[in-house]
Amino acid sequence: GAAFWQTISGEHGLDSNGVYNGTSELQLERMSVYFNEASGNKYVPRAV
Template identity: 90%
Template sequence: IGAAFWQQISGEHGLDGNGVYNGTSELQLERMSVYFNEGANNKYVPRAVLVDLEPGTMDAVRAGPFGQLFRPDNFVFGQSGAGNNWAKGHYT
């Protein structure tokens, strides 16, 4: 869900998968700081921390079309997942 959200927000603000602005409207740049921080070389980085119990989900986000958008140190994950067991995930 998080990856789809950032893909949608990036598109609305005219950003490509690397966080570079390629838009055509000044409206796209308004309120950019709500969701993004501007980094070096006019690259925008999401203001987000991605968290999950297993690394496989994070690997899928990194391998996706917007995987280069996120800072590597903003991924937080455990070494073993909950195995689709709600109670294990809840009490971990």
């Protein structure tokens, strides 16, 4: 499970703390499929 989240985080431009550092609007477009936005502009994995 952890390897999956690391891969998905990287593909969506998230660092290890869940902060978006990407450069593409496309990365943000489908962020809600795998992540919920938390306070402080951080993203946390959704339960799947």
